[in-house]
Amino acid sequence: xxxxxxxxxxxxxxxxxxxxxxxxxxxxxxxxxxxxxxxxxxxxxxxxxxxxxxxxxxxxxxxxxxxxxxxxxxxxxxxxxxxxxxxxxxxxxxxxxxxxxxxxxxxxxxxxxxxxxxxxxxxxxxxxxxxxxxxxxxxxxxxxxxxxxxxxxxxxxxxxxxxxxxxxxxxxxxxxxxxxxxxxxxxxxxxxxxxxxxxxxxxxxxxxxxxxxxxxxxxxx
Amino acid sequence: xxxxxxxxxxxxxxxxxxxxxxxxxxxxxxxxxxxxxxxxxxxxxxxxxxxxxxxxxxxxxxxxxxxxxxxxxxxxxxxxxxxxxxxxxxxxxxxxxxxxxxxxxxxxxxxxxxxxxxxxxxxxxxxxxxxxxxxxxxxxxxxxxxxxxxxxxxxxxxxxxxxxxxxxxxxxxxxxxxxxxxxxxxxxxxxxxxxxxxxxxxxxxxxxxxxxxxxxxxxxx
DNA sequence: GCAAAAGTGTTGATTTTACACCCATGC
DNA sequence: GCATGGGTGTAAAATCAACACTTTTGC
Numbered sequence: 001x002x003x004x005x006x007x008x009x010x011x012x013x014x015x016x017x018x019x020x021x022x023x024x025x026x027x028x029x030x031x032x033x034x035x036x037x038x039x040x041x042x043x044x045x046x047x048x049x050x051x052x053x054x055x056x057x058x059x060x061x062x063x064x065x066x067x068x069x070x071x072x073x074x075x076x077x078x079x080x081x082x083x084x085x086x087x088x089x090x091x092x093x094x095x096x097x098x099x100x101x102x103x104x105x106x107x108x109x110x111x112x113x114x115x116x117x118x119x120x121x122x123x124x125x126x127x128x129x130x131x132x133x134x135x136x137x138x139x140x141x142x143x144x145x146x147x148x149x150x151x152x153x154x155x156x157x158x159x160x161x162x163x164x165x166x167x168x169x170x171x172x173x174x175x176x177x178x179x180x181x182x183x184x185x186x187x188x189x190x191x192x193x194x195x196x197x198x199x200x201x202x203x204x205x206x207x208x209x210x211x212x213x214x215x216x217x218x219x220x221x
Numbered sequence: 222x223x224x225x226x227x228x229x230x231x232x233x234x235x236x237x238x239x240x241x242x243x244x245x246x247x248x249x250x251x252x253x254x255x256x257x258x259x260x261x262x263x264x265x266x267x268x269x270x271x272x273x274x275x276x277x278x279x280x281x282x283x284x285x286x287x288x289x290x291x292x293x294x295x296x297x298x299x300x301x302x303x304x305x306x307x308x309x310x311x312x313x314x315x316x317x318x319x320x321x322x323x324x325x326x327x328x329x330x331x332x333x334x335x336x337x338x339x340x341x342x343x344x345x346x347x348x349x350x351x352x353x354x355x356x357x358x359x360x361x362x363x364x365x366x367x368x369x370x371x372x373x374x375x376x377x378x379x380x381x382x383x384x385x386x387x388x389x390x391x392x393x394x395x396x397x398x399x400x401x402x403x404x405x406x407x408x409x410x411x412x413x414x415x416x417x418x419x420x421x422x423x424x425x426x427x428x429x430x431x432x433x434x435x436x437x438x439x440x441x442x
Numbered sequence: 443g444c445a446a447a448a449g450t451g452t453t454g455a456t457t458t459t460a461c462a463c464c465c466a467t468g469c
Numbered sequence: 470g471c472a473t474g475g476g477t478g479t480a481a482a483a484t485c486a487a488c489a490c491t492t493t494t495g496c
Contacts, residue, residue, distance in 0.1 A: 043304055047295040069292050072308055074268040083264055087293050137436040152448075164440040169449075170486060174437050177484085194495035195447030215358040215433045216395050216458070219385040373475075390476075391459060398457085415468035416474030437485070443496105450491070457484075465476070 002038035002120070003051050004070070004127035005061065005091035008144050008160045009107055011153060016160040019107040020124055021059065025117055026104065029080055033117040034108070036124070037061075038086070051089050059105045066092040066143035066208060070126055078119050086119075090127045092143035095157060111163070132162055137212040139180045142203035150188050150198035154181070178211045179204055223259035223341070224272050225291070225348035226282065226312035229365050229381045230328055237377040239384075240328040241345055242280065246338055247325065250301050254338035255329070257345070258282075259307070272310050280326045287313040287364035287429060291347055299340050307340075311348045313364035316378060332384070353383055358433040360401045363424035371409050371419035375402070393422075399432045400425055 005021040022034040039054040041047065048067060055061040070088040078086070093099070101107075108114060110128055113121060134140045135158065144157050154175075155168040175181045182204045187197045226242040243255040260275040262268065269288060276282040291309040299307070314320070322328075329335060331349055334342060355361045356379065365378050375396075376389040396402045403425045408418045 041295070041306075044297050046297060047293055047306075071290050072268055072293060074262070076265050076267060085262075085268075133434070136434075136438050150448085158438070162438065162440075166438060167441070167486070167488095169488090171438070172449085174485075190447070190494050192495075193446055194493090195445085196449075196493035198448060212436045213354070213357075215436050217357050217379070217383065217387060217392070218459080219383075220388070220459080371475085388459075388461095390461090393476085395458075411467050411474075414473055415466090416472090417466040417476075419475060439486080441486080445496090446494085448491100448493080450489105452489085453487085455484100455486085457482100459482080460480090461478100462480100463476100463478075465474105467473085467475095469470100469472090 001041060001047060001051050001054065001089065002036040002086050002123060003055060003067075003089040003091045004036055004124050005055065005064070005093060006110070006127070006131060006144070006161075007093040007097070007107065008095050008157045011095055011156055016156045017109045017111070018128070018160045018163070020110050020113075020127075021061070021101075021105065022108050022114070022116075023059065023105045030117040032115075034114045034120070035117045036088075036120050037105070047087055047089075051091070055091070059101060061093070061099050061101075063093050063097040063099055064091045065094050065206070066090075066140060068130075068208075070123070070130060073119055073123065075119070086123075088123050088126070090130055092131075092140070094146060095144060096146045135161055137215075138208065138210050139203060139205060140208060141180075142206050143208075145203065148184055148186070148200045148202050150200060152198060154201070180211055222262060222268060222272050222275065222310065223257040223307050223344060224276060224288075224310040224312050225257055225345050226276065226285070226314060227331070227348070227352060227365070227382075228314040228318070228328065229316050229378045232316055232374060232377055237381045238330045238332070239349070239381045241331050241334075241348075242282070242322075242326065243329050243335070243337075244280065244326045251338040253336075255335045255341070256338045257309075257341050258326070268308055268310075272312070276312070280322060282314070282320050282322075284314050284318040284320055285312045286315050286427070287311075287361060289351075289429075291344070291351060294340055294344065296340070307344075309344050309347070311351055313352075313361070315367060316365060317367045356382055358431060358436075360399075360424060360426060360430050360432055362401075363427050364429075366424065369405055369407070369421045369423050371421060373419060375422070401432055 009019045010016045023037050037059050041050045068090050070090050073086045151168050151172045155166050158166045181201045184200045184202050186200045190197045230240045231237045244258050258280050262271045289311050291311050294307045372389050372393045376387050379387045402422045405421045405423050407421045411418045
């Protein structure tokens with residue numbers, strides 16, 4: 001089991017970026033290269049519990065707001081030595097959280113990955129593609145965003161996750177029409193350089209849900 | 222490994238139906254109940270090759286036009302006895318094919334399943350949901366349809382797969398705009414009760430492709 | 443007042459459903 | 470001719486991107 005855990009980092013900078021949690025191998029094979037965190041399945045747990053346990057134990061990460069299965073990588077020669085099958089997962093950590101990490105573990109921007117061990121690079125790519133697709137037709141963004149946020153913050157999160165610019169105006173309208181986000185009634189204070197205070201929003205639900213099921217071919221009526 | 226293999230059957234009747242290929246257990250546990258076909262992974266094959274091999278060997282099925290991974294079912298108590306993990310697949314067989322099947326193997330309508338063994342019922346459900354979702358935004362229908370077909374036939378296939386009525390007029394327009402189907406130039410003969418002969422179409426590509434990537438939040442430009 | 447940031451209004455394009463109407467064939 | 474099924478036209482609704490304009494704040 002291996003998990004690609006994503007977080008949008010640098011929301012307070014000019015360039016918020018989608019990052020993935022990686023771990024540097026101390027030993028051969030592939031010493032020095034970067035791996036996805038993971039480990040072996042025990043006899044008395046299912047895959048999801050196992051991934052949560054591994055992430056808590058090995059990289060001290062407990063703030064996962066979303067975790068889902070991706071694909072199984074099963075090429076007989078994907079790693080040297082004994083035949084190993086990897087079941088991969090997508091995990092998401094909300095943005096304000098800054099979990100403490102062990103020294104060999106680090107966040108890396110997904111658009112600038114270091115040398116990756118084995119077949120872990122395509123795994124990250126697969127996870128990113130899944131995330132991008134689901135940002136469009138589900139409420140999965142709840143797992144990357146704070147509890148309360150201004151639309152401009154949400155725009156930064158969506159931009160980083162999707163990898164392209166998103167218009168704040170239209171983002172707000174799309175998500176409000178779909179009832180994905182709700183106005184909380186409170187407003188943020190404006191920054192030191194002025195500007196109108198932003199209304200704050202929250203995700204309506206904090207459980208994964210498909211919001212826009214049919215791109216076409218809807219049922220009649 | 223287990224595969225939910227679907228085919229639309231009964232296209233020449235009033236009620237074309239989506240069916241799944243099941244196999245009746247001869248021995249305990251769960252004797253007499255119906256199972257998804259599958260088997261064990263060998264050391265020198267990956268999961269996809271293994272599923273194709275099992276289906277060819279055990280139920281003599283070679284006409285799979287599409288095969289993709291679904292989810293891994295890993296509850297430690299999902300089957301009695303030694304702990305077993307099931308990696309599930311979605312397979313699709315095009316409609317005119319009528320593969321010969323062993324005597325303990327049969328097609329069953331997905332809306333009227335018999336008593337299912339173990340956790341195989343939710344597996345079929347998961348596969349069906351995946352199929353329905355992908356019918357909307359990909360060209361996956363190619364794997365259920367004949368090489369050449371009239372729009373009304375395609376409507377029957379889509380209706381059966383999706384589980385609701387589909388308007389032939391609009392189906393044609395949506396799929397033509399997306400360049401999923403192409404007119405072949407030939408026409409069918411009209412039936413014994415008359416009626417205008419139908420123009421025939423074929424799928425433009427016979428490889429899986431996403432045709433409508435963004436429900437919203439498209440990149441700018 | 444002025445700059446900065448947030449929020450609203452509006453327009454046009456695209457996509458999609460629903461349904462009325464026309465076309466080609468067998469008997 | 471007329472029933473039957475195929476095909477086209479069209480209008481109304483929904484969705485969405487783009488961008489100009491207005492509002493509210495700090496200094």
